[in-house]
Amino acid sequence: MTSYVSLPMFGANVDERLRLIAGKCNGCGQLAYPQRPVCTKCGGDQFEDTPLSGEGSIYTYSMVAGNGAPSEFDDEQTMTGDVLCGVVELKEGPRVMVRLADTDPEQLEIGMKVSAVVRRLYDQEGIVRYGTKFVPQKS
Amino acid sequence: MVDVAVIGVGQTRYGMFPERTLKDLFHEAAVNALNDVDKGLDPQDVEEAFVGTLSTGGAQLGNFAPLMMEAAGMIGASARHIENACASSGYAMRDAVATIASGQANIAVAGGIEKMSDLPREKNRLWLGISGDVEWERLAGTNFAGIYAMMARRHMHEYGTKKKHITMAAVKNRNNALANPKAQFRAPLELDRAMKAPNLASPLTFSDACGITDGASMVIMCRADMAKSFTDQPVLVVGSGGASDYVAIHDRPSMTALEGTKRAAKRAYDMAGISAKDVDFAEVHDCFAIAELLAYEDLGFCKKGGAGKYIESGATARDGKRPVNNSGGLIAKGHPIGSTGTGQVYEVVNQLRGRADTAERQLPNVRFGLTQNVGGSGAAVAVHILKAVE
Ligand SMILES: CC(C)(COP(=O)(O)OP(=O)(O)OC[C@H]1O[C@@H](n2cnc3c(N)ncnc32)[C@H](O)[C@@H]1OP(=O)(O)O)[C@@H](O)C(=O)NCCC(=O)NCCS
Ligand SMILES: [Zn+2]
Numbered sequence: 001m002t003s004y005v006s007l008p009m010f011g012a013n014v015d016e017r018l019r020l021i022a023g024k025c026n027g028c029g030q031l032a033y034p035q036r037p038v039c040t041k042c043g044g045d046q047f048e049d050t051p052l053s054g055e056g057s058i059y060t061y062s063m064v065a066g067n068g069a070p071s072e073f074d075d076e077q078t079m080t081g082d083v084l085c086g087v088v089e090l091k092e093g094p095r096v097m098v099r100l101a102d103t104d105p106e107q108l109e110i111g112m113k114v115s116a117v118v119r120r121l122y123d124q125e126g127i128v129r130y131g132t133k134f135v136p137q138k139s
Numbered sequence: 140m141v142d143v144a145v146i147g148v149g150q151t152r153y154g155m156f157p158e159r160t161l162k163d164l165f166h167e168a169a170v171n172a173l174n175d176v177d178k179g180l181d182p183q184d185v186e187e188a189f190v191g192t193l194s195t196g197g198a199q200l201g202n203f204a205p206l207m208m209e210a211a212g213m214i215g216a217s218a219r220h221i222e223n224a225c226a227s228s229g230y231a232m233r234d235a236v237a238t239i240a241s242g243q244a245n246i247a248v249a250g251g252i253e254k255m256s257d258l259p260r261e262k263n264r265l266w267l268g269i270s271g272d273v274e275w276e277r278l279a280g281t282n283f284a285g286i287y288a289m290m291a292r293r294h295m296h297e298y299g300t301k302k303k304h305i306t307m308a309a310v311k312n313r314n315n316a317l318a319n320p321k322a323q324f325r326a327p328l329e330l331d332r333a334m335k336a337p338n339l340a341s342p343l344t345f346s347d348a349c350g351i352t353d354g355a356s357m358v359i360m361c362r363a364d365m366a367k368s369f370t371d372q373p374v375l376v377v378g379s380g381g382a383s384d385y386v387a388i389h390d391r392p393s394m395t396a397l398e399g400t401k402r403a404a405k406r407a408y409d410m411a412g413i414s415a416k417d418v419d420f421a422e423v424h425d426c427f428a429i430a431e432l433l434a435y436e437d438l439g440f441c442k443k444g445g446a447g448k449y450i451e452s453g454a455t456a457r458d459g460k461r462p463v464n465n466s467g468g469l470i471a472k473g474h475p476i477g478s479t480g481t482g483q484v485y486e487v488v489n490q491l492r493g494r495a496d497t498a499e500r501q502l503p504n505v506r507f508g509l510t511q512n513v514g515g516s517g518a519a520v521a522v523h524i525l526k527a528v529e
Contacts, residue, residue, distance in 0.1 A: 005273060005274060005278065009274075010274075013274070034274075034275050034387075036390075040390075059293075059389075059394075060289040060292045060293045061289065061292065062281070062284075062285045062288035062289050062292065062340045062341050062342075062343075063338060063340065063341040064280065064281055064282060064284065064285040064288075065337070065339050067260065067264070068264070068282050068284060068285070068339065068340060069264070069280045069281065069282060069285075070264055070265070070277050070278075070280065070281075070282060071261055071264045071265045072277075072278065072280075073280050074261070074264075082338075083280040083281075084280075085279050085281040085285050085289075086289070087289060087388065087389045087394075094389075095389040095390070096275065096389050097275055097276050097279040097387060097388070097389045098279050099279055099280050105341070110292070110293075110296050121278065121280075122278075129278075131278070
């Protein structure tokens with residue numbers, strides 16, 4: 001049993017998910033990511049596609065215990081147990097909720113530098129949904 | 140605006156009831172509320188009804204409110220379903236108050252219900268994670284425990300709050316529920332043991348969370364100038380505030396405050412003509428222990444960032460200066476999602492009338508009581524202020 005974000009609905013923001021395309025407000029220049037129909041700063045509704053660098057830092061995080069994450073992640077939870085999530089503050093300013101990967105949760109801390117990689121998020125109806133996860137930057 | 144008074148409140152026990160139906164539970168809450176109207180009320184005289192529910196996993200999505208009104212024996216009332224996630228019946232309350240205040244109806248009811256225990260865990264994982272920004276929060280793999288955990292981690296980071304301060308709210312509420320015969324979890328809990336509970340969503344553990352609950356509640360209201368014909372002890376609804384906020388926590392400027400609570404509280408305080416310092420006691424939305432600490436700050440009970448020290452001082456204990464969640468709160472009284480808002484009003488009304496079910500947990504000399512009901516992680520918040528009639 002999963003929530004129903006249909007494949008077309010998922011596909012409608014694939015540029016944001018996989019290519020990290022933000023919307024830059026034509027009125028005031030503020031970046032919206034994830035994109036939104038109305039600018040939170042000036043109320044404008046015209047945006048220009050602007051790619052983000054994919055670099056940022058951990059703003060907060062949590063290790064969601066096995067079998068607690070949403071049911072889209074059931075196969076994964078069965079295989080790996082816990083699911084590591086966090087909010088990343090991107091270099092350009094916006095924050096976004098993401099999956100964190102390739103790290104030991106004990107090593108994580110607020111402020112740690114991370115960057116975006118395209119990974120499989122989950123499967124539904126036999127189709128893989130790709131998304132962006134964030135991994136620690138190599139020093 | 141017409142003044143509004145509560146003339147009867149009812150609530151089922153909260154818990155796990157595998158052999159009871161939705162109709163049966165709502166019927167009990169309604170009978171309980173009708174019997175509470177001392178001088179009696181003909182159920183047919185209820186004009187407007189607002190029923191909160193998240194929908195019990197989809198058991199009855201359409202025409203939910205008319206079906207519940209049938210079960211309540213209030214057939215004919217103009218009834219509708221109100222949904223704002225965990226704040227569904229806080230909003231049912233707001234709308235019932237507004238319908239009377241506007242002069243549209245003389246008598247209205249607000250109610251709420253949920254039956255969560257029948258749903259398999261797999262279905263609960265589907266269903267309890269649909270009240271955030273689904274595309275971005277849910278599909279990043281987090282549930283609500285995770286979202287509140289991320290707020291908790293920020294609060295610890297920004298204000299030096301310790302995990303023990305957060306868990307103190309859970310321990311207080313568990314122990315408060317021991318004296319509440321309608322509470323779900325009635326087993327004592329000590330801080331040491333709570334601190335060692337297994338991880339739920341770090342830094343929160345199983346001890347910091349509400350559970351899976353069945354239950355229903357109802358509040359019957361009328362024009363204040365009619366109240367004395369129904370009861371000698373009406374309770375006035377002096378403040379009602381609602382507000383919304385960004386649904387996803389990553390879009391909010393701060394993750395250590397619920398702007399929804401601050402806005403709703405301001406509206407309710409302004410309407411009542413009082414401020415936080417006048418509130419004698421409160422039932423707040425402690426779905427996860429950190430939420431109670433945020434509520435202290437957002438409702439103005441203590442200063443920003445000071446919630447850890449505030450709970451440690453004992454101010455919100457049953458014998459403290461301003462008891463919070465004397466009922467056990469969501470963590471221990473229970474959180475049957477759609478019932479929680481009107482269930483909080485049930486508690487506050489009984490306290491204000493001096494009719495707590497056990498003498499042990501009756502608060503002395505209380506005049507103003509407040510309820511705070513939060514949908515999701517703060518996207519919708521309803522705050523009510525109730526006042527005893529001297
Ligand atoms: C916390 C939660 C995950 C527990 O799940 P549950 O299925 O109700 O849990 P149970 O009570 O059956 O307990 C599961 C196991 O954990 C153990 N457990 C529960 N609480 C515990 C605690 N405080 N300490 C130690 N172990 C605990 C139980 O003993 C049980 O183990 P067992 O199966 O070996 O007996 C669940 O109640 C939940 O999801 N709560 C949040 C609901 C929610 O999100 N509401 C909306 C809020 S916005
Ligand atoms: Zn703008």
